[in-house]
Amino acid sequence: MNNNALHTAEARIREQIAAYCLSNEVPGFVAGVYRAGEQIVVAHGTANVATGAPMRADTGFLFGSVTKVLTTTLVLQQVERGLLDLDAPVVRYLPEFALTAPGAAEKILVRHLISHTNGIDADLFFPDAKGRDSLKTYVEGLARNCGVLFEPGEQLSYSNGGMIVAGRLLEVVTGLSFPDLLERDVYAPVGMTDSSTSAERAILRSTAIGHFPDPETMAAEPTGMFTLPDTWGPAGGTPIGTVADLLAFGRTHLAGGVSPSGTRVLSAGSTALMQQVSHDMATPNVPPMGLGWVRYPFGDTIVLAMSGASPGGVSILCVVPEHDLVFTAFGNTAGAIMLHDQILRWLLSEHLGVRIPTLINESAQDIDLTPYVGTYRSDQLRVEVGVVDGQLEERVTYEPADASQERIFTEFAGGTTAAPPQRYVPIRPGLFAPAGYPFETFDGYLRLLLVSFHDIRDGRARFRNGGGRLTRRA
Known part of the structure; x- marks a missing residue:
């Protein structure tokens, strides 16, 4: 330079x-x-x-x-x-x-x-x-x-x-x-x-x-x-x-x-x-x-x-x-x-x-969403995954282990620990993009906003990955 x-x-x-x-x-x-x-x-x-x-x-x-x-x-x-x-x-x-x-x-x-x-x-x-x-x-x-x-x-x-x-x-x-x-x-x-x-x-x-x-x-x-x-x-x-x-x-x-x-x-x-x-x-x-x-x-x-x-x-x-x-x-x-x-x-x-x-060109149709539906958990976090209007919908709930954990996490998050439900459009089997974003959003660092599901056994995914972090099917 x-x-x-x-x-x-x-x-x-x-x-x-x-x-x-x-x-x-x-x-x-x-x-x-x-x-x-x-x-x-x-x-x-x-x-x-x-x-x-x-x-x-x-x-x-x-x-x-x-x-x-x-x-x-x-x-x-x-x-x-x-x-x-x-x-x-x-x-x-x-x-x-x-x-x-x-x-x-x-x-x-x-x-x-x-x-x-x-x-x-x-x-x-x-x-x-x-x-x-x-x-x-x-x-x-x-x-x-x-x-x-x-x-x-x-x-x-x-x-x-x-x-x-x-x-x-x-x-x-x-x-x-x-x-x-x-x-x-x-x-x-x-x-x-x-x-x-x-x-x-x-x-x-x-x-x-x-x-x-x-x-x-x-x-x-x-x-x-x-x-x-x-x-x-x-x-x-x-x-x-x-x-x-x-x-x-x-x-x-x-x-x-x-x-x-x-x-x-x-x-x-x-x-x-x-x-x-x-x-x-x-x-x-x-x-x-x-x-x-x-x-x-x-x-x-x-x-x-x-x-x-x-x-x-x-x-x-x-x-x-x-x-x-x-x-x-x-x-x-x-x-x-x-x-x-x-x-x-x-x-x-x-x-x-x-x-x-370009990482994502278009959404996909006719993908079976049933393997991904269910409840996924990790430390003090619950993610409920359902299907609404052909899209996945996720509800993320923080479940504090005790008052001290709740206080620290709430302060770290600026007082807001509950997120509204988020819809996701299917991109390919096991990969979803948050609805409402132009696909070029995900070409850079913000590809972390995509959600993926892994290790399908008996027709059900064992893991969900959001933001690089796994939750496991409950």
Whole structure:
């Protein structure tokens, strides 16, 4: 990218951000692009509507689940140092790791934790604990509260629980707390000089907060919860940093594990292993998974990506090795994910000349919908699937395990935990698109909105996949 091309991209991205934020009640947005030695950062709007603080290029924000790639990097570092074996059972290092299903935990390998193939049914398990023993508290809680969705390695389901167990594993084998390890072995060698692991540290510099739409006016209102509990640190609950810091991390993975300052953070072999396919569900709404990275195919071009939700905010990190490009962004309402997708698609198609193929051409007729009808469940979630007017209709219900879980999840969701019924049109057997969206919506990152059904036995699907997460037929 020459300076002129960089200037053109910066101007275009600035226009996209301003237009989208104005029409969609997004208070603030910050984005960065690195390509071939050049880098831009664009900031727009307000970081916090309560204070009026501006969103600046160096404003910090919650990484959310982008943290999962950092956690995976830490795991691979310990593998290189001989402290962990990817193909060893987790219980070798963490004997207290257990689930409610007898013998289930013993089958889970270290590799399964970071490839989202572990089957731990804990996606909405939010134990409330702070401090040094918070991850220990989380693992103890799994044994009392959480079972399994599938046999390890059998399916792919986005796993917060797996990453948190990986974080506790790191604590045990290194003797350091997860925040201390993250700062020592990722932040410092990568050069993430403005990143922290707590609200207490973040408050000392410019930091954005999330916002939720007011139910009546739809105006953005500040979140009442800044971070999730410390128990969710390795999955994305607490790490906070800037666009420049995430660009440096992305560049480290572009450069075979060497940071922009020249420090080796990860071996070339481990960096490549993270980018290789570890599991493929062979459905467009669940892109193939590497270790930590999700591999989004845009035609022949692979985008390594991870997005991260925080209370009222959403981040994204994308690395495109083939084109020496890193893109990262944060918007302080959940709807900013649409803008992430818009900018990513513009960068690929207009800036890099990547042809983005159409994923879905048309809906399908005469598909038997009966295999998909029924009730599907996962941790504290029930999905009722029925047929209305030739379409599937889903009703999603949150069923909190206790008052503490309900309080945390309700705050994380901005007070709204019930969704109206959603209709889906059939695309092909086992694949459905939400009704009312133009099909080109799903060509990019938002292919996650599609719903798929898997493992049909005796005429009934065993699993439903929405947003990369599995629920199992009750």
